[in-house]
Amino acid sequence: MKITDIQFGMLRVPLKTPFKTALRTVSKVEDIIVMVHTDTGNIGYGEAPATAVITGDTHGSIVDAIRHYISPRLIGQDISNLNRITQLIQSSMEKNTSAKAAVEIAIYDLWGQLYNAPLYKLLGGGDPVITTDITISVDYIDKMVADSVSAVERGFESLKIKVGKDIGVDIERVKAIYAAVEDRALLRLDANQGWTAKQAVYALQTLEDAGVRLELVEQPVKARDLEGMRYVTERVHTPVMADESVFGPMEVIDLIRMRAADIINIKLMKTGGISNAIRIADIASMYGIECMIGCMLESSISVSAAVHVAVAKANVITKIDLDGPSLCQFNPIDGGVIFNESEITITDAPGLGVREIRDLERI
Ligand SMILES: C[C@H](N)C(=O)N[C@@H](CCC(=O)O)C(=O)O
């Protein structure tokens, strides 16, 4: 099965409600779809969002990176040589992790198709059903409480509460949500870099003293402020998770050695795809560090790839934040992984199992 061509599309799916974090507000998923064609007629599908505020990647940069730097290296390559292909992708250029991720996802999809097996089985197997949290956007307190209660009523047992806007209001936001859902859901906070280290310690100690139990706090301070991450990690009981601070395996090793966080959030759009996500999971496992697997605003193609990794690496990926498809008004993808609110189930279809993408705009 040899690669003959790489084509692109744009997928637009409106969100159920605007997605609001300390970094941005978005009302739709708008992602580049990558289709890797082969001489056997098989097509591998990949996807990448333009999360410029986190990865630096835009729609234009994703397409340009693939068209001019990645694709020329891959035409003619045989899918059975998976490691050679991922090495070609990763060494094609610096950064551009979303572009690399989209292509890697499509390549792994084809690898599963080549061996007629769902991807997670080739990655080591596991239980094909996992449970995700759902994001509660940062907003007025009453709105966040209502959104949290509604999520619990929809069956979500884990809520990812976005904070990081205003420290005083953030504390009140979390207290109000905790009072409303207390024993019915675990609360994860994500400040998306919105606090200083001292603010984070103050907020978390205030919440801890008030008896609010939190599962973890994600990326309390600026991505580059690893000293700040360590400062917070050393001073609060709540486990601290690194998200924007770590992209690839080397950064993960540095962060673990610094003891700058307790947990790592792996995202394919930060790692440059599946090969590095697996490396990070293995490194974390060696150090005895737990991981979350997360997503950006992505539809079910790239999130499905993350689901396959999560299932195969369940020994170390113990927390799931793969709510992209649940945030969308509809699922434009036929086939593959089934997203049913908090429950995500992988079918027996080969690779990622994508059969069709509706309303895809060719670019
Ligand atoms: C969608 C997911 N739950 C999430 O919150 N992901 C990111 C932010 C993604 C984005 O801005 O597109 C995160 O910070 O964890």
Ligand SMILES: [Mg+2]
């Ligand atoms: Mg985050």
